[in-house]
Amino acid sequence: MKNRAIEQANAVLYLLERAHYQAYIVGGAVRNLLLDLPIHDVDIATSAEPDEVMSLFQVTFPVGIEHGTVVVRYDHVDYEVTTFRSESEYKDFRHPEQVRFVTSLEKDLARRDFTVNAIAMNREGTLIDPYNGQADIQRQVLRSVGKASERFEEDPLRILRAARFVAQLNFSPDVELKQAMQAKNFRIRKLSVERIYQEMTKLLAGRWAAKGLHLLMATGVFSELPLLCHQSPKQNHEVVKIDYRECSSDAERWAAFLLSLDIKDVKAFLKAWRFSRKNENQVQFLIKQFKVFTKKEWDAYAVYQVGIENVRAIERLKKAFHLRGEGQKQCAEAYNERLPIHSRKELKVNGNDLQQWLGRKPGPWIQEWIIRIEAAVVKGQLVNDRVAIKGWVESCHKQKKKF
Template sequence: MAIYETQSVCPPQDRFLWGDTRYHKKRGGGDLFSIPDGVRQVLGRLTGLGFEAHLVGGCVRDLLMGREPHDFDVATSALPEQVKCALCGLRVIETGLRHGTVTALAGGQAVEVTTYRVDGGYSDGRHPDSVRFTDELTQDLARRDFTVNAMALSPKGELVDPFGGRDDLGRRLLRAVGEPAHRFEEDALRILRALRFGSVLGFAIEADTARAVHECRALLERVSAERIAAELVRLLCGQDAREILLEYPDVLGVFVPELLPMVGFEQRSKYHLYDVYTHTVEALAAVRPVPVLRLSLLLHDVGKPETFTLGRDGAGHFYGHALRGSEMARDILRRLRFDNETVDTVCELILSHDIPIERSERAVRRWLGRLGEKRLRLLLEVKRADNAAHAPGVSSRAQQLDEVESILARVLEQGACFCLRDLAVKGGDLIALGIPPGPGLGALLQKLLDAVIEGRCQNERDVLLGYAEELRSQTP
């Protein structure tokens, strides 16, 4: 068995407590993060039979940072079959038995348990071709991506940190374990994970690791679209997304090449002080970290380079960029395998982001009829963030958006009808008047809704039926 140095996890005033039933980290306010019962049960089963068992990876990092872990991973000296025996009576799923991994369900908690291992080659650039089990924890930690994820914590509260992960946490630094390029060649997704960790944790990326991120970026072509999309969304919603996006557009350009023409593209407009890409990033950083909002801002001006024209006065124009951007965004999001709801919402927001909303109840009702309340509210957020990234003091639309939001609140409070679902008559009512089912019936319902939205007709059944008869009589 390898001998390795351990250290106390925290200084005395901020120590982890491990007992028969608790494993907590004290926080400034006195509240505690607790290791779930199911995790303690798994650790106890393994150590009770004489095996080593440690918490590893992201849960250790999060505990040291004072963050509540969402997932708990355990590494153990027990071989997979021994793990299954130790966890007898619990539900055990053979999620990756070939690589030494099982998932135990204990106390409502899913705990991934992996035997200490050394990985073989990575011919596909994503997964090891083979693994060799070992009884040395440090060898297992050596195969991991970044130093802050290459620490282990024993049930006694001892930290195993052979690569200086705790010091890097203190410096808020993301550094690859070993040679960065080698780590990325093993698993190309680590390139995007580096950016995601930098964004979410607010860490700087160490110089050699950052250099390798740039140099190895083409390896991302090996990664599936679904994995790219998942990492991208988390990156975009991170606290330091702005800094990462400004520093690494070449990396994003591997899987969204449509972003690259935006970099350095001058807008030549008094309304803009940034190039298209920088404006995009500044707008993205100004909106809430909600996936559809961040994706919408990332792509809202993607159509600008293709639609640029220069006026006689030397000013730049981007006529039709919202329509073109919506079309391009649909291609991008489908390529990355986003779900239909996300694709449709983002494309609708991009298509509408540059259309002014008249400050009147009639206009707001029409927008509600077109988008619905949820999407209209999202659109207002997109517009506000886009405006925040314009040149200061030049045609600010913030006050106009405030007025639109006030009108929206008033319209909704009045219970205004803005969709067919809220209309006081239904298709069956019109059929009873003798109007046959079919496209004409749907068109008539839409005309009735338009009349209600525009205030030409009250949303009352008898009134609407009378108006329907009037429209019917006008039809040749």
């Protein structure tokens, strides 16, 4: 099982082993290797304590040193290197009351959430799998390490992580896991909205997002999510009909999600869920334009105003909702190719020109003229040429046209 990311990480394992420490690749990297999926990050577990790890490598960052984690930058790649540890009771439903460093890999694996994430691999490629995660991968089953209810009590985010892995991997939860999700769904209220948002964003991006969402609904977790407790079961069912695979960005997927739920106050929802200002604006824009252009056809001016990238996003949303074919997208693309300008910056005149031509002081009137000129150029009523525009402006001004 050769993989470039794993081979690069093995150099870090070698340096730890050369210093007489144990070191293993753990978690998602091993899981994805076994599933033949892309590996984005490689985490390493070691018997070396944080200060010992930092003494071995030139570039390190003590990002979670209180929990035994040091980021090691080696050959321009960052690795989270964490000391073998066991954990005591989780009193804040996120962080253990006490972290104890241990010398046993098996004890370290025992604290992990799901069996598929509790597999380690040494530098020779030998797998250490005390909880039969490989068998669960082959069966496509998601199962907890130990009692699921205890894992969820420690950190309720694992409830959402379970649904997220179902969405990403197309696994099915075993009976105990599903029952524990239902029994502990109220614990979701203990999570910060930021953590919920991050997991839900990953879930919606999963190839089998509808399956993950269905699990959340079947276990009552969905109704515990912020601002969703009053959604009707009928409306909730609409959310699993969306083909999120047609969307190509988080903003598109969230727009589809909120449209399917018919959220009335989108702005309030986005603020409550702590969306960034940029994402908040983009999601609101897509929802607004989607509602317009499911009833209205594209024309040149509409394509210009919305922007071709947003046009494509709206057409992808339509496909996610199983609306229309490729005709409208092709029509919009054709309009875009024929547009004489694609942004206001391309106009051959500016506010200074207008002041000079009309002999007026600066004011809101300049913006009004620019908008009118822009529309006339885009609609083909006026050539984007400085002389032509000057003549058009002076003619309109003489006729005292109001706009």
